[in-house]
Amino acid sequence: MSEAEDFLLVARRAKEAAAGLAPLPRAAKDAALHRIADALTSAAPEIVDANKGDVERARESGTSEYMIDRLSLSESRIAAIADAVRKVAALPDPVGETVRGNVLPNGLELRQVRVPLGVVGIIYEGRPNVTVDAAALCLKSGNAALLRGSSSAHGSNTKLVAVMQDALTETEVPSDAVQLVPGTSRESVKHLMRARGLVDVLIPRGGASLINSVVEESTVPVIETGVGNCAVYVDAAADVDMAVDILLNAKTQRPSVCNAAETFLVHADVADAFVPRALAALRDAGVTVHGDDRIRSYGDDVVAATEDDWHAEYLSLDIAARVVDSLDDAVTHIRAYGSGHTEAIVTASQPAAKRFVALVDSAAVMVNASTRFTDGEEFGFGAEIGISTQKLHARGPMGLPELTSTKYVAVGDGHVRG
Amino acid sequence: MSEAEDFLLVARRAKEAAAGLAPLPRAAKDAALHRIADALTSAAPEIVDANKGDVERARESGTSEYMIDRLSLSESRIAAIADAVRKVAALPDPVGETVRGNVLPNGLELRQVRVPLGVVGIIYEGRPNVTVDAAALCLKSGNAALLRGSSSAHGSNTKLVAVMQDALTETEVPSDAVQLVPGTSRESVKHLMRARGLVDVLIPRGGASLINSVVEESTVPVIETGVGNCAVYVDAAADVDMAVDILLNAKTQRPSVCNAAETFLVHADVADAFVPRALAALRDAGVTVHGDDRIRSYGDDVVAATEDDWHAEYLSLDIAARVVDSLDDAVTHIRAYGSGHTEAIVTASQPAAKRFVALVDSAAVMVNASTRFTDGEEFGFGAEIGISTQKLHARGPMGLPELTSTKYVAVGDGHVRG
Incomplete structure (x- = not known):
């Protein structure tokens, strides 16, 4: 037969x-x-x-x-x-x-x-x-x-x-x-x-x-199921300590899984305060940063990002990074390159949080929380057959x-x- | 361009x-x-x-x-x-x-x-x-x-x-x-x-x-959406008057639509009481019945059903018909030939209704009601983009x-x- x-x-x-x-x-x-x-x-x-x-x-x-x-x-x-x-x-x-x-x-x-x-x-x-x-x-x-x-x-x-x-x-x-x-x-x-x-x-x-x-x-x-090119957006109104903690957790707590962060986007207004601290923390954790020119101006060890980096689901100790001029530019980046899995915003601004949640078209949107929480166990479902990145069913x-x-x-x- | x-x-x-x-x-x-x-x-x-x-x-x-x-x-x-x-x-x-x-x-x-x-x-x-x-x-x-x-x-x-x-x-x-x-x-x-x-x-x-x-x-x-090969099953415990009314409505009230009945199945125990009346009512309404040998024994004008008839979505004044020996045989027929749209059972027996509802794998199951009710307006949705016959979403x-x-x-x- x-x-x-x-x-x-x-x-x-x-x-x-x-x-x-x-x-x-x-x-x-x-x-x-x-x-x-x-x-x-x-x-x-x-x-x-x-x-x-x-x-x-x-x-x-x-x-x-x-x-x-x-x-x-x-x-x-x-x-x-x-x-x-x-x-x-x-x-x-x-x-x-x-x-x-x-x-x-x-x-x-x-x-x-x-x-x-x-x-x-x-x-x-x-x-x-x-x-x-x-x-x-x-x-x-x-x-x-x-x-x-x-x-x-x-x-x-x-x-x-x-x-x-x-x-x-x-x-x-x-x-x-x-x-x-x-x-x-x-x-x-x-x-x-x-x-x-x-x-x-x-x-x-x-x-x-x-x-x-x-x-x-x-x-x-x-x-x-499963493909996760997740971004953490650090808003102009972000608490910088919180942003560093969330980014580090999202990238390094378990880099091989789909809800790990693969990109961070930072508002230009908070870049001076955030980027040097983020780069230091990521460096200490062994993470290679693939940044745009503005990110690279904060650190010699930042690798120049290519178009491939914005698309990448690294599943490793690598992260793409870009400075953006507005929340809407962050959303545009995510719409262009994200996989629709999970994105996070770190912000103390309620209007910014509301706008990010409304505009980002992903399965999960985190406000002041790590992308790593998108998980059946964490959500209290008791079990999980997978994480759907499509919109139907x-x-x-x-x-x-x-x-x-x-x-x-x-x-x-x-x-x-x- | x-x-x-x-x-x-x-x-x-x-x-x-x-x-x-x-x-x-x-x-x-x-x-x-x-x-x-x-x-x-x-x-x-x-x-x-x-x-x-x-x-x-x-x-x-x-x-x-x-x-x-x-x-x-x-x-x-x-x-x-x-x-x-x-x-x-x-x-x-x-x-x-x-x-x-x-x-x-x-x-x-x-x-x-x-x-x-x-x-x-x-x-x-x-x-x-x-x-x-x-x-x-x-x-x-x-x-x-x-x-x-x-x-x-x-x-x-x-x-x-x-x-x-x-x-x-x-x-x-x-x-x-x-x-x-x-x-x-x-x-x-x-x-x-x-x-x-x-x-x-x-x-x-x-x-x-x-x-x-x-x-x-x-x-x-x-x-x-849309393909409807819907069956009416007349159970051994059916009220014959109700069964004739429901069958006639399901077939003839608007034959061109997907929730119209295309097949009826009747339990052998009620065939003598039901089939002659059903055939007369259908004949009066101009419906051609395509029946198996047992249905044909009740009427000279019943056309011999072929395998194609069991599969047919006529959308016309035609209906396929078969005598079955049990509720489970009716379910087997529906599983083999139905399109998963709507099936109806006519029965006064609660256990029969419960079993039919449990075993029939269709988008809608009617108990003592016409298949014609599967409709967004009738269900109170106010509008309808279509009727899904798939299970996802x-x-x-x-x-x-x-x-x-x-x-x-x-x-x-x-x-x-x-």
Whole structure:
């Protein structure tokens, strides 16, 4: 059987499983999640074993130690993954919530209720823990998960899915509700992207090139996640101490993540007070600043910024920097180069804060707070499947409700239209 | 300049206009809508004149009288279109609504607020009133509208957009907020479909082939609307009188629309009581029934249904019909052939209603009511841009809130992540 036929079988089974999973009550889904958590804990030695194969192959192919660390599973890491599944079980069930409802003038009782999306496809890179996290979030929200992880983690992912499926056989949740896309070729991703009618939504999690190729090629609706070229704007009315703290935190607290700052913009009126202190603090933290001429006039070690720097999502100890003559110029820069993820303003001026919030068209806007707060956990969602940078369906951190759709239910007693 | 370059200019101006429109308060948008309504009324003779050209060309090319009627504008029709614009002005502004908000444990004040989507592309067929309706709904929800109507209505649409743009020059709303896609070729639609980054969402309104081609080719996110293969299921516990009334209303009250019934399914236990009466009533209303063998055993004039009939969105006085042995068999049929628009159950049994609602995966499920109620006006939304049959972003009738996205705003006082 060809890979394409294999895929169709898997996707059809996922659709069938989604239909069985959708109407299950919370208790059945939570019981299944606890089963999965327990099974992962019990099978930890075998999972570590399967993971060793992936790690060895990665080492042989010269993968960086950083990537090897992301790929590696230990028994304690598996225990943490199992705990995360138990945490998902403890979250409220979004399915069945009445979003709005009323009795229409003609007496028809109308309700809009949350329902699962159906089959959720997730394409991701690197870390095998995503396999379990994503499956747990899909299952809790009543969706079947079709998972396509990195080929480098294929051994680990295959084992993790086998353990989860085996656990589900003892529950009311169909075990086909969690499946791996067959194959590890580029073609296997394409099958997923063209499975309109079988897959309800595709969530690519990873770098810009992965996301762009999915957006270009997919006929299945896509939720874009993750690319973050976030800016901190230091306004004329900024508290300089606060601005330095926020910038440093936004850039250095965890540089490899999407909500880290990649650019700072500073109002000319506060540049003399702010820039030298910011450059010193960034230098101490090991950050390379890529600045325009006005920024460079404050420090010899500032690298000249190119057009690429304004666009860059460095994910490293680098930051682009520019002096602007007004808040509106900062907004213009952000509109031209930002990725629509998160921007922050530091200001003591209420009108400036209000204008920045109104004009900046990003998923999240922070006033006197670090960009690092754009996160499902920080926002109190309890879990996160990703951070959407598109405007349709979900924008910003996506929790369980973002993995649902709605359905209108209207109850009458023989109502017909006149 | 090529059509592609023309399009890019128009789309960039739309994006610019959207940025100017987004932060405007309700009063400015409502004033602009009233200006448009007044201008349409004043310009009615010129609009009728432009429309005459389209109608003549349509007549020459042998267009049916039904289509000619849809295409035709009179002064009274233009008055009705202007009134619809005033009605949109009277609707609440969705922009700025706080969808949810709370103070996080760390003191950060978090709000999720409704914001416009940005630039909304609308591809539609036939009736030129859609040009004004769609523009008004986009404008009210703070979005720029990029309109691509039928080439048969190009003269009318060009005039209508010119009148609206002219009216906007005297308001705070940028006149580029309402624009026609240049050109009438198939290529001009393609420009719109590939304008990712300039256009935020595309809403195709029309037949299945238009919608499928947009879904296949668009890199801009799409909201599918309109295809309705709706079923009425008559349960074993149905009140037969009510079932006949609902079926007749769902099929014949307005057969040309997407929420009209195209199939009925009847439980075997009630077939003897229901089918002969249903066939008689449908026959009296001029409906041709395409039935399976069991339905055909009740009437000589029932045409044998083929696989195509189960899939058909007739939009005419035709209906497919089948006897099923259980509620679950009805659900299986709907899952296999339905378009996910609206299904109805007629039953006096609460458990049957509950099960049908839970298992049917459609935008709307009616219990003891006609499928014809799935409609923005009927649901009390005051206006409707279309009926979504997809699960992402919006499902079912789409009013003004469905033309918005959201943005998270977090206000701190120097908050950094530890």
